Amino acid sequence: MVTAQTLPETLAAPLAGFFRYLASEKRYSPRTCEHYQRDLGRLAAWLEQQQLTAWADLSIHHVRRYVANLSRGGLSGQSIARHLSAIRRFYDFLLREGMARDNPALDVRAPKSGRRLPKVADVDQIQQLLDAPPEDPLEIRDLAMFELMYSSGLRLAELASLDLSALDLSGREVRVLGKGSKERLVPIGGKAVDALKRWLAVRGQYTGEAEPAVFVSQRGGRLSRRSIQDRLARWGLRTGADQRLHPHLLRHSFASHMLESSGDLRAVQELLGHADIATTQVYTHLDFQHLARVYDRSHPRARRRSGTIEPRKSPDPKGH
Structure with missing residues:
Protein backbone atom coordinates (compact mmCIF):
# COMPACT_ATOMS: atom_id res chain seq x y z
CA MET A 1 0.00 0.00 0.00
CA VAL A 2 1.25 3.47 -0.90
CA THR A 3 1.66 5.54 2.27
CA ALA A 4 1.73 9.28 2.86
CA GLN A 5 5.45 9.03 3.61
CA THR A 6 6.21 7.82 0.06
CA LEU A 7 4.27 10.60 -1.69
CA PRO A 8 5.05 14.25 -2.40
CA GLU A 9 3.55 16.56 0.23
CA THR A 10 1.20 18.07 -2.34
CA LEU A 11 -0.44 14.67 -2.79
CA ALA A 12 0.03 13.28 0.73
CA ALA A 13 -1.42 16.17 2.77
CA PRO A 14 -4.86 16.25 1.06
CA LEU A 15 -5.10 12.46 1.35
CA ALA A 16 -4.27 12.57 5.05
CA GLY A 17 -6.92 15.25 5.59
CA PHE A 18 -9.48 13.15 3.73
CA PHE A 19 -8.75 10.05 5.79
CA ARG A 20 -9.12 12.05 9.00
CA TYR A 21 -12.44 13.35 7.69
CA LEU A 22 -13.68 9.80 7.01
CA ALA A 23 -12.64 8.56 10.44
CA SER A 24 -13.72 11.53 12.61
CA GLU A 25 -16.58 13.27 10.82
CA LYS A 26 -18.10 10.43 8.81
CA ARG A 27 -17.18 7.85 11.47
CA TYR A 28 -16.40 5.20 8.90
CA SER A 29 -15.09 1.88 10.19
CA PRO A 30 -11.32 1.24 10.14
CA ARG A 31 -11.86 -1.38 7.45
CA THR A 32 -13.72 1.06 5.19
CA CYS A 33 -11.05 3.70 5.73
CA GLU A 34 -8.43 1.10 4.82
CA HIS A 35 -10.23 0.44 1.52
CA TYR A 36 -10.20 4.14 0.69
CA GLN A 37 -6.49 4.35 1.56
CA ARG A 38 -5.68 1.43 -0.68
CA ASP A 39 -7.70 2.64 -3.68
CA LEU A 40 -6.63 6.28 -3.49
CA GLY A 41 -3.05 5.29 -2.73
CA ARG A 42 -3.02 3.36 -6.01
CA LEU A 43 -4.29 6.45 -7.84
CA ALA A 44 -1.63 8.63 -6.16
CA ALA A 45 1.14 6.25 -7.29
CA TRP A 46 -0.22 6.41 -10.84
CA LEU A 47 -0.25 10.22 -10.67
CA GLU A 48 3.44 10.20 -9.78
CA GLN A 49 4.14 8.01 -12.81
CA GLN A 50 2.32 10.59 -14.94
CA GLN A 51 4.46 13.33 -13.32
CA LEU A 52 1.40 15.01 -11.82
CA THR A 53 2.11 16.45 -8.38
CA ALA A 54 -1.18 18.15 -7.48
CA TRP A 55 -4.68 16.72 -7.21
CA ALA A 56 -6.07 19.78 -9.01
CA ASP A 57 -4.10 18.74 -12.11
CA LEU A 58 -6.13 15.55 -12.58
CA SER A 59 -8.55 15.89 -15.51
CA ILE A 60 -11.34 13.71 -16.83
CA HIS A 61 -8.96 12.49 -19.54
CA HIS A 62 -6.49 11.37 -16.88
CA VAL A 63 -9.25 9.52 -15.04
CA ARG A 64 -10.28 7.70 -18.21
CA ARG A 65 -6.68 6.69 -18.83
CA TYR A 66 -6.47 5.51 -15.24
CA VAL A 67 -9.62 3.39 -15.67
CA ALA A 68 -8.09 1.84 -18.79
CA ASN A 69 -4.94 1.12 -16.78
CA LEU A 70 -6.96 -0.62 -14.07
CA SER A 71 -8.81 -2.66 -16.68
CA ARG A 72 -5.55 -3.77 -18.32
CA GLY A 73 -4.37 -4.76 -14.84
CA GLY A 74 -7.18 -7.28 -14.62
CA LEU A 75 -9.66 -5.44 -12.37
CA SER A 76 -13.32 -6.23 -12.91
CA GLY A 77 -15.87 -3.61 -13.79
CA GLN A 78 -17.24 -3.86 -10.25
CA SER A 79 -13.83 -3.20 -8.72
CA ILE A 80 -13.20 -0.27 -11.05
CA ALA A 81 -16.58 1.17 -10.10
CA ARG A 82 -15.48 1.03 -6.45
CA HIS A 83 -12.27 2.91 -7.33
CA LEU A 84 -14.26 5.59 -9.16
CA SER A 85 -16.61 5.94 -6.21
CA ALA A 86 -13.63 6.55 -3.92
CA ILE A 87 -12.22 9.16 -6.32
CA ARG A 88 -15.55 10.99 -6.52
CA ARG A 89 -15.89 11.03 -2.75
CA PHE A 90 -12.32 12.29 -2.38
CA TYR A 91 -12.87 15.11 -4.86
CA ASP A 92 -16.10 16.11 -3.14
CA PHE A 93 -13.92 16.62 -0.08
CA LEU A 94 -11.28 18.54 -2.07
CA LEU A 95 -13.96 20.84 -3.53
CA ARG A 96 -15.31 21.50 -0.04
CA GLU A 97 -11.80 22.42 1.14
CA GLY A 98 -11.06 24.57 -1.91
CA MET A 99 -8.27 22.27 -3.14
CA ALA A 100 -9.89 21.35 -6.48
CA ARG A 101 -11.82 23.15 -9.20
CA ASP A 102 -14.05 20.25 -10.27
CA ASN A 103 -14.63 16.54 -9.83
CA PRO A 104 -12.88 14.83 -12.79
CA ALA A 105 -14.43 11.40 -12.06
CA LEU A 106 -18.02 12.62 -12.03
CA ASP A 107 -18.91 11.56 -15.58
CA VAL A 108 -16.57 8.57 -15.92
CA ARG A 109 -18.16 5.13 -15.82
CA ALA A 110 -16.59 1.76 -15.21
CA PRO A 111 -16.58 -0.80 -18.03
CA LYS A 112 -19.33 -3.38 -17.79
CA SER A 113 -18.36 -6.73 -16.40
CA GLY A 114 -19.61 -9.98 -17.81
CA ARG A 115 -22.71 -11.02 -15.92
CA ARG A 116 -21.96 -13.55 -13.23
CA LEU A 117 -23.95 -16.73 -13.59
CA PRO A 118 -25.97 -17.67 -10.51
CA LYS A 119 -24.82 -20.70 -8.58
CA VAL A 120 -27.04 -23.75 -8.71
CA ALA A 121 -27.11 -27.14 -7.03
CA ASP A 122 -27.42 -30.28 -9.13
CA HIS A 299 -39.65 -30.65 -12.79
CA PRO A 300 -37.79 -33.45 -10.94
CA ARG A 301 -40.17 -33.42 -7.97
CA ALA A 302 -43.44 -32.55 -9.68
CA ARG A 303 -44.49 -36.08 -10.57
CA ARG A 304 -46.82 -38.06 -8.35
CA ARG A 305 -45.59 -41.47 -7.24
CA SER A 306 -48.15 -43.21 -9.45
CA GLY A 307 -46.67 -41.42 -12.44
CA THR A 308 -50.07 -39.99 -13.38
CA ILE A 309 -50.85 -36.34 -13.80
CA GLU A 310 -54.27 -35.06 -12.94
CA PRO A 311 -55.88 -32.52 -15.27
CA ARG A 312 -55.67 -28.96 -14.10
CA LYS A 313 -58.26 -26.27 -14.11
CA SER A 314 -57.49 -22.97 -15.75
CA PRO A 315 -57.12 -19.98 -13.44
CA ASP A 316 -60.25 -17.93 -12.83
CA PRO A 317 -59.87 -14.84 -15.04
CA LYS A 318 -61.52 -12.79 -12.29
CA GLY A 319 -58.78 -13.83 -9.85
CA HIS A 320 -61.11 -15.74 -7.47
Whole structure:
Protein backbone atom coordinates (compact mmCIF):
# COMPACT_ATOMS: atom_id res chain seq x y z
CA MET A 1 0.00 0.00 0.00
CA VAL A 2 1.25 3.47 -0.90
CA THR A 3 1.66 5.54 2.27
CA ALA A 4 1.73 9.28 2.86
CA GLN A 5 5.45 9.03 3.61
CA THR A 6 6.21 7.82 0.06
CA LEU A 7 4.27 10.60 -1.69
CA PRO A 8 5.05 14.25 -2.40
CA GLU A 9 3.55 16.56 0.23
CA THR A 10 1.20 18.07 -2.34
CA LEU A 11 -0.44 14.67 -2.79
CA ALA A 12 0.03 13.28 0.73
CA ALA A 13 -1.42 16.17 2.77
CA PRO A 14 -4.86 16.25 1.06
CA LEU A 15 -5.10 12.46 1.35
CA ALA A 16 -4.27 12.57 5.05
CA GLY A 17 -6.92 15.25 5.59
CA PHE A 18 -9.48 13.15 3.73
CA PHE A 19 -8.75 10.05 5.79
CA ARG A 20 -9.12 12.05 9.00
CA TYR A 21 -12.44 13.35 7.69
CA LEU A 22 -13.68 9.80 7.01
CA ALA A 23 -12.64 8.56 10.44
CA SER A 24 -13.72 11.53 12.61
CA GLU A 25 -16.58 13.27 10.82
CA LYS A 26 -18.10 10.43 8.81
CA ARG A 27 -17.18 7.85 11.47
CA TYR A 28 -16.40 5.20 8.90
CA SER A 29 -15.09 1.88 10.19
CA PRO A 30 -11.32 1.24 10.14
CA ARG A 31 -11.86 -1.38 7.45
CA THR A 32 -13.72 1.06 5.19
CA CYS A 33 -11.05 3.70 5.73
CA GLU A 34 -8.43 1.10 4.82
CA HIS A 35 -10.23 0.44 1.52
CA TYR A 36 -10.20 4.14 0.69
CA GLN A 37 -6.49 4.35 1.56
CA ARG A 38 -5.68 1.43 -0.68
CA ASP A 39 -7.70 2.64 -3.68
CA LEU A 40 -6.63 6.28 -3.49
CA GLY A 41 -3.05 5.29 -2.73
CA ARG A 42 -3.02 3.36 -6.01
CA LEU A 43 -4.29 6.45 -7.84
CA ALA A 44 -1.63 8.63 -6.16
CA ALA A 45 1.14 6.25 -7.29
CA TRP A 46 -0.22 6.41 -10.84
CA LEU A 47 -0.25 10.22 -10.67
CA GLU A 48 3.44 10.20 -9.78
CA GLN A 49 4.14 8.01 -12.81
CA GLN A 50 2.32 10.59 -14.94
CA GLN A 51 4.46 13.33 -13.32
CA LEU A 52 1.40 15.01 -11.82
CA THR A 53 2.11 16.45 -8.38
CA ALA A 54 -1.18 18.15 -7.48
CA TRP A 55 -4.68 16.72 -7.21
CA ALA A 56 -6.07 19.78 -9.01
CA ASP A 57 -4.10 18.74 -12.11
CA LEU A 58 -6.13 15.55 -12.58
CA SER A 59 -8.55 15.89 -15.51
CA ILE A 60 -11.34 13.71 -16.83
CA HIS A 61 -8.96 12.49 -19.54
CA HIS A 62 -6.49 11.37 -16.88
CA VAL A 63 -9.25 9.52 -15.04
CA ARG A 64 -10.28 7.70 -18.21
CA ARG A 65 -6.68 6.69 -18.83
CA TYR A 66 -6.47 5.51 -15.24
CA VAL A 67 -9.62 3.39 -15.67
CA ALA A 68 -8.09 1.84 -18.79
CA ASN A 69 -4.94 1.12 -16.78
CA LEU A 70 -6.96 -0.62 -14.07
CA SER A 71 -8.81 -2.66 -16.68
CA ARG A 72 -5.55 -3.77 -18.32
CA GLY A 73 -4.37 -4.76 -14.84
CA GLY A 74 -7.18 -7.28 -14.62
CA LEU A 75 -9.66 -5.44 -12.37
CA SER A 76 -13.32 -6.23 -12.91
CA GLY A 77 -15.87 -3.61 -13.79
CA GLN A 78 -17.24 -3.86 -10.25
CA SER A 79 -13.83 -3.20 -8.72
CA ILE A 80 -13.20 -0.27 -11.05
CA ALA A 81 -16.58 1.17 -10.10
CA ARG A 82 -15.48 1.03 -6.45
CA HIS A 83 -12.27 2.91 -7.33
CA LEU A 84 -14.26 5.59 -9.16
CA SER A 85 -16.61 5.94 -6.21
CA ALA A 86 -13.63 6.55 -3.92
CA ILE A 87 -12.22 9.16 -6.32
CA ARG A 88 -15.55 10.99 -6.52
CA ARG A 89 -15.89 11.03 -2.75
CA PHE A 90 -12.32 12.29 -2.38
CA TYR A 91 -12.87 15.11 -4.86
CA ASP A 92 -16.10 16.11 -3.14
CA PHE A 93 -13.92 16.62 -0.08
CA LEU A 94 -11.28 18.54 -2.07
CA LEU A 95 -13.96 20.84 -3.53
CA ARG A 96 -15.31 21.50 -0.04
CA GLU A 97 -11.80 22.42 1.14
CA GLY A 98 -11.06 24.57 -1.91
CA MET A 99 -8.27 22.27 -3.14
CA ALA A 100 -9.89 21.35 -6.48
CA ARG A 101 -11.82 23.15 -9.20
CA ASP A 102 -14.05 20.25 -10.27
CA ASN A 103 -14.63 16.54 -9.83
CA PRO A 104 -12.88 14.83 -12.79
CA ALA A 105 -14.43 11.40 -12.06
CA LEU A 106 -18.02 12.62 -12.03
CA ASP A 107 -18.91 11.56 -15.58
CA VAL A 108 -16.57 8.57 -15.92
CA ARG A 109 -18.16 5.13 -15.82
CA ALA A 110 -16.59 1.76 -15.21
CA PRO A 111 -16.58 -0.80 -18.03
CA LYS A 112 -19.33 -3.38 -17.79
CA SER A 113 -18.36 -6.73 -16.40
CA GLY A 114 -19.61 -9.98 -17.81
CA ARG A 115 -22.71 -11.02 -15.92
CA ARG A 116 -21.96 -13.55 -13.23
CA LEU A 117 -23.95 -16.73 -13.59
CA PRO A 118 -25.97 -17.67 -10.51
CA LYS A 119 -24.82 -20.70 -8.58
CA VAL A 120 -27.04 -23.75 -8.71
CA ALA A 121 -27.11 -27.14 -7.03
CA ASP A 122 -27.42 -30.28 -9.13
CA VAL A 123 -30.49 -32.50 -8.96
CA ASP A 124 -28.80 -35.12 -6.77
CA GLN A 125 -27.80 -32.46 -4.22
CA ILE A 126 -31.35 -31.12 -4.12
CA GLN A 127 -32.77 -34.62 -3.70
CA GLN A 128 -30.40 -35.26 -0.79
CA LEU A 129 -31.41 -31.96 0.78
CA LEU A 130 -35.15 -32.50 0.48
CA ASP A 131 -35.25 -36.23 1.23
CA ALA A 132 -33.79 -35.76 4.72
CA PRO A 133 -36.53 -36.65 7.25
CA PRO A 134 -37.66 -33.88 9.65
CA GLU A 135 -37.16 -34.58 13.34
CA ASP A 136 -39.66 -32.16 14.91
CA PRO A 137 -42.61 -29.93 13.91
CA LEU A 138 -40.38 -26.94 13.14
CA GLU A 139 -38.33 -29.05 10.76
CA ILE A 140 -41.59 -30.23 9.16
CA ARG A 141 -42.26 -26.52 8.55
CA ASP A 142 -38.74 -25.98 7.21
CA LEU A 143 -38.97 -28.88 4.79
CA ALA A 144 -42.32 -27.57 3.52
CA MET A 145 -40.72 -24.16 2.89
CA PHE A 146 -37.75 -25.58 1.04
CA GLU A 147 -39.87 -27.95 -1.03
CA LEU A 148 -42.14 -25.07 -2.05
CA MET A 149 -39.23 -22.77 -2.93
CA TYR A 150 -37.65 -25.38 -5.16
CA SER A 151 -40.96 -26.69 -6.46
CA SER A 152 -42.29 -23.32 -7.58
CA GLY A 153 -39.22 -21.07 -7.87
CA LEU A 154 -40.42 -18.60 -5.25
CA ARG A 155 -38.39 -15.63 -4.14
CA LEU A 156 -37.60 -15.32 -0.45
CA ALA A 157 -39.96 -12.35 -0.05
CA GLU A 158 -42.73 -14.22 -1.84
CA LEU A 159 -42.37 -17.21 0.45
CA ALA A 160 -42.28 -15.12 3.63
CA SER A 161 -45.39 -13.13 2.66
CA LEU A 162 -47.41 -16.16 1.59
CA ASP A 163 -50.86 -16.45 3.17
CA LEU A 164 -53.03 -19.52 3.59
CA SER A 165 -55.60 -18.05 1.20
CA ALA A 166 -53.03 -18.21 -1.62
CA LEU A 167 -52.67 -22.00 -1.41
CA ASP A 168 -54.82 -24.40 -3.42
CA LEU A 169 -53.40 -27.79 -2.52
CA SER A 170 -56.19 -29.75 -4.20
CA GLY A 171 -55.46 -27.93 -7.45
CA ARG A 172 -51.70 -27.96 -6.73
CA GLU A 173 -51.38 -24.21 -7.29
CA VAL A 174 -50.19 -21.18 -5.37
CA ARG A 175 -51.04 -17.57 -6.11
CA VAL A 176 -47.92 -15.44 -5.65
CA LEU A 177 -47.59 -11.69 -5.36
CA GLY A 178 -44.23 -10.87 -6.91
CA LYS A 179 -42.19 -7.75 -7.57
CA GLY A 180 -44.17 -4.69 -8.52
CA SER A 181 -47.29 -6.31 -7.01
CA LYS A 182 -47.49 -8.54 -10.07
CA GLU A 183 -49.56 -11.63 -9.34
CA ARG A 184 -48.90 -15.00 -10.90
CA LEU A 185 -50.30 -18.50 -10.53
CA VAL A 186 -47.62 -21.18 -10.13
CA PRO A 187 -47.93 -24.98 -10.00
CA ILE A 188 -46.87 -26.86 -6.88
CA GLY A 189 -45.19 -30.24 -7.29
CA GLY A 190 -46.56 -33.35 -5.62
CA LYS A 191 -43.65 -33.57 -3.17
CA ALA A 192 -44.22 -29.99 -2.05
CA VAL A 193 -47.97 -30.57 -1.68
CA ASP A 194 -47.30 -33.53 0.62
CA ALA A 195 -44.80 -31.51 2.67
CA LEU A 196 -47.23 -28.60 2.99
CA LYS A 197 -50.03 -30.91 4.16
CA ARG A 198 -47.77 -32.32 6.86
CA TRP A 199 -46.88 -28.80 8.02
CA LEU A 200 -50.49 -27.57 8.03
CA ALA A 201 -51.45 -30.57 10.17
CA VAL A 202 -49.12 -29.36 12.97
CA ARG A 203 -49.21 -25.59 12.35
CA GLY A 204 -51.99 -25.18 14.92
CA GLN A 205 -49.52 -26.05 17.68
CA TYR A 206 -47.90 -22.62 17.19
CA THR A 207 -50.64 -20.22 16.12
CA GLY A 208 -54.37 -19.61 15.99
CA GLU A 209 -56.87 -19.30 13.18
CA ALA A 210 -56.50 -15.51 13.03
CA GLU A 211 -52.91 -15.72 11.75
CA PRO A 212 -52.96 -15.66 7.91
CA ALA A 213 -49.30 -16.58 7.30
CA VAL A 214 -48.53 -20.04 5.96
CA PHE A 215 -45.18 -20.22 7.72
CA VAL A 216 -45.07 -19.09 11.34
CA SER A 217 -42.39 -18.96 14.01
CA GLN A 218 -42.33 -20.81 17.29
CA ARG A 219 -43.98 -17.75 18.84
CA GLY A 220 -46.88 -17.89 16.39
CA GLY A 221 -46.18 -14.87 14.17
CA ARG A 222 -45.16 -14.73 10.51
CA LEU A 223 -41.69 -16.18 10.00
CA SER A 224 -39.17 -13.49 9.00
CA ARG A 225 -36.97 -13.59 5.91
CA ARG A 226 -33.86 -13.73 8.09
CA SER A 227 -35.22 -16.73 9.97
CA ILE A 228 -35.93 -18.53 6.68
CA GLN A 229 -32.37 -17.86 5.51
CA ASP A 230 -30.94 -19.09 8.80
CA ARG A 231 -33.09 -22.23 8.85
CA LEU A 232 -32.07 -23.14 5.29
CA ALA A 233 -28.38 -22.68 6.09
CA ARG A 234 -28.84 -24.83 9.17
CA TRP A 235 -30.64 -27.50 7.15
CA GLY A 236 -27.79 -27.56 4.68
CA LEU A 237 -25.28 -28.19 7.47
CA ARG A 238 -27.45 -30.95 8.85
CA THR A 239 -27.79 -32.71 5.49
CA GLY A 240 -24.11 -32.37 4.57
CA ALA A 241 -24.51 -29.91 1.69
CA ASP A 242 -21.19 -29.08 0.03
CA GLN A 243 -22.06 -25.38 -0.31
CA ARG A 244 -23.82 -22.81 1.83
CA LEU A 245 -27.52 -22.94 1.10
CA HIS A 246 -29.58 -19.80 0.64
CA PRO A 247 -33.09 -19.21 -0.74
CA HIS A 248 -31.98 -17.84 -4.09
CA LEU A 249 -29.93 -20.99 -4.68
CA LEU A 250 -33.17 -22.98 -4.64
CA ARG A 251 -34.81 -20.51 -7.03
CA HIS A 252 -31.82 -20.58 -9.40
CA SER A 253 -31.75 -24.38 -9.23
CA PHE A 254 -35.46 -24.50 -10.02
CA ALA A 255 -34.90 -22.35 -13.12
CA SER A 256 -31.81 -24.24 -14.23
CA HIS A 257 -33.33 -27.71 -13.82
CA MET A 258 -36.58 -26.73 -15.51
CA LEU A 259 -34.79 -25.15 -18.45
CA GLU A 260 -32.37 -28.05 -18.77
CA SER A 261 -35.21 -30.56 -18.91
CA SER A 262 -37.73 -28.63 -20.99
CA GLY A 263 -35.71 -26.26 -23.16
CA ASP A 264 -38.72 -23.94 -22.92
CA LEU A 265 -37.25 -20.60 -21.95
CA ARG A 266 -40.53 -18.70 -22.23
CA ALA A 267 -42.34 -21.05 -19.85
CA VAL A 268 -39.56 -20.93 -17.29
CA GLN A 269 -39.48 -17.13 -17.39
CA GLU A 270 -43.26 -17.02 -16.89
CA LEU A 271 -43.07 -19.40 -13.95
CA LEU A 272 -40.35 -17.27 -12.36
CA GLY A 273 -42.46 -14.13 -12.65
CA HIS A 274 -39.73 -12.05 -14.23
CA ALA A 275 -40.27 -8.43 -13.20
CA ASP A 276 -38.70 -6.61 -16.17
CA ILE A 277 -41.57 -5.86 -18.54
CA ALA A 278 -39.17 -5.35 -21.45
CA THR A 279 -37.85 -8.90 -21.22
CA THR A 280 -41.02 -10.67 -20.11
CA GLN A 281 -43.40 -9.09 -22.60
CA VAL A 282 -43.12 -11.99 -25.04
CA TYR A 283 -44.05 -14.44 -22.28
CA THR A 284 -47.29 -12.82 -21.12
CA HIS A 285 -49.46 -14.57 -23.72
CA LEU A 286 -48.55 -18.09 -22.60
CA ASP A 287 -51.61 -19.77 -21.17
CA PHE A 288 -51.48 -21.55 -17.85
CA GLN A 289 -52.32 -24.97 -19.30
CA HIS A 290 -49.11 -24.86 -21.33
CA LEU A 291 -47.10 -23.80 -18.29
CA ALA A 292 -48.59 -26.62 -16.24
CA ARG A 293 -47.77 -29.22 -18.89
CA VAL A 294 -44.16 -28.02 -19.13
CA TYR A 295 -43.90 -28.04 -15.34
CA ASP A 296 -45.32 -31.54 -14.85
CA ARG A 297 -43.19 -32.96 -17.62
CA SER A 298 -39.95 -31.33 -16.52
CA HIS A 299 -39.65 -30.65 -12.79
CA PRO A 300 -37.79 -33.45 -10.94
CA ARG A 301 -40.17 -33.42 -7.97
CA ALA A 302 -43.44 -32.55 -9.68
CA ARG A 303 -44.49 -36.08 -10.57
CA ARG A 304 -46.82 -38.06 -8.35
CA ARG A 305 -45.59 -41.47 -7.24
CA SER A 306 -48.15 -43.21 -9.45
CA GLY A 307 -46.67 -41.42 -12.44
CA THR A 308 -50.07 -39.99 -13.38
CA ILE A 309 -50.85 -36.34 -13.80
CA GLU A 310 -54.27 -35.06 -12.94
CA PRO A 311 -55.88 -32.52 -15.27
CA ARG A 312 -55.67 -28.96 -14.10
CA LYS A 313 -58.26 -26.27 -14.11
CA SER A 314 -57.49 -22.97 -15.75
CA PRO A 315 -57.12 -19.98 -13.44
CA ASP A 316 -60.25 -17.93 -12.83
CA PRO A 317 -59.87 -14.84 -15.04
CA LYS A 318 -61.52 -12.79 -12.29
CA GLY A 319 -58.78 -13.83 -9.85
CA HIS A 320 -61.11 -15.74 -7.47
